[in-house]
Amino acid sequence: MNNPLSDKDCAELFKALADEIRLKILHSLYDSEKCVTDLMDELQLAQSHVSHHLKTLKVAGLIQSRRDGHKMCYSLSPDVKTNLSKTRKESLDLGCCEVKFK
Amino acid sequence: MNNPLSDKDCAELFKALADEIRLKILHSLYDSEKCVTDLMDELQLAQSHVSHHLKTLKVAGLIQSRRDGHKMCYSLSPDVKTNLSKTRKESLDLGCCEVKFK
DNA sequence: GATTTCCATCAAAGAATCTTGATTCTTTGA
């Protein structure tokens, strides 16, 4: 996940981020691991609705899952939580976040 | 553009970035100001096609335009080119770029 | 004023995405 991506692949990642609900899920997982039921309660959404968004995030490589009994626990991918430790370059200031092109 | 945005507004910005052509346009404008015809030639796309994407980027606040004769010149918004000068926090590593939540 | 260049907008078709309810699958515990 650290090699430079094509514009096409990059666009795919932005698509995964381009949804209010998925951003809320990422914020929630930033705090701690959650199962589908936790997220249903927190976001007040139907089970299948949450599952679909989780799949989108997982396919994009943004989150990972592990089974715990009959619960599936979701958390941010390791790559997503790594610290920034490189020289500073030009960046896109998006208000809520900064996008820094390599 | 520097105040924190809601997840909804943030998702809107990611939507603007979630397209291969629009990323190519941003990369092109990162180098220098361009008019629609320049981008048509560069990307090999129909004029209305380019105009539509430019509008999406402009509505999102990512680019700006100015008229020069009968050409419309597009360039990155000032905010987009500002340097990062804050303490480092956790970030999303997207390969082609890093997204750093404030 | 007429023509040309450059571009925005309109209209429409097709593709992709979002959302919901129903069904199916996996795991656990009785």
Place this chain on the structure above:
DNA sequence: TCAAAGAATCAAGATTCTTTGATGGAAATC
């Protein structure tokens, strides 16, 4: 083995986005 809990997948309708061709408008040149 059966029932129940938790979650993935399927199917379908609604909405949004992408892309194209056609039309029209603003600025420059003749």
